[in-house]
Amino acid sequence: MTLAEKQQQLIADYTIIDDAHERLAAVVDRARKQPPLSDTDRTEGNRVQGCISQAWIVSEVTEGRCRFRSDADSPLVRGLLKLVCDLYSGATPAEVATTEPILLEEIGLARNLSPTRLNGLRSVRAKIRDFATARLESGT
Numbered sequence: 001m002t003l004a005e006k007q008q009q010l011i012a013d014y015t016i017i018d019d020a021h022e023r024l025a026a027v028v029d030r031a032r033k034q035p036p037l038s039d040t041d042r043t044e045g046n047r048v049q050g051c052i053s054q055a056w057i058v059s060e061v062t063e064g065r066c067r068f069r070s071d072a073d074s075p076l077v078r079g080l081l082k083l084v085c086d087l088y089s090g091a092t093p094a095e096v097a098t099t100e101p102i103l104l105e106e107i108g109l110a111r112n113l114s115p116t117r118l119n120g121l122r123s124v125r126a127k128i129r130d131f132a133t134a135r136l137e138s139g140t
Contacts, residue, residue: 003095007087007103014107023107028079037071050123052116053077057085057124059131065089066096066132077117080109081124088128096132101125 001009017023037046041058048055055072068085072078087103088096104110110118 003091003099011103011106020108027083028075031079031082048123051120093132093135
């Protein structure tokens, strides 16, 4: 499945839920099921700069595919991070670098977020894109 197909599948999965607040609750609930990052992963290098909440993304490439794990001190931010990281995990660095996350707008979450949260999500996207771009440039 390509990253574009995965994004469309996530959009379809969440738009089944009619109410935007229930969709947001589903995103937050999904993140509750993931284990928190270890203290060794909660480093300054993994921290997302530009987020009001403390947020971290751990990035790696395995067998040519990007993998992202995340955590945050806010349940809402944790859920949003997990959604974005789930979107990009399993994709090639080239796909990650070039595919923008339209799912937040498409499932109606972006319009229910504060400008501060939206700015934080732009920082998340930049961190993920920068990681993928660096892998492309280094050939790893």
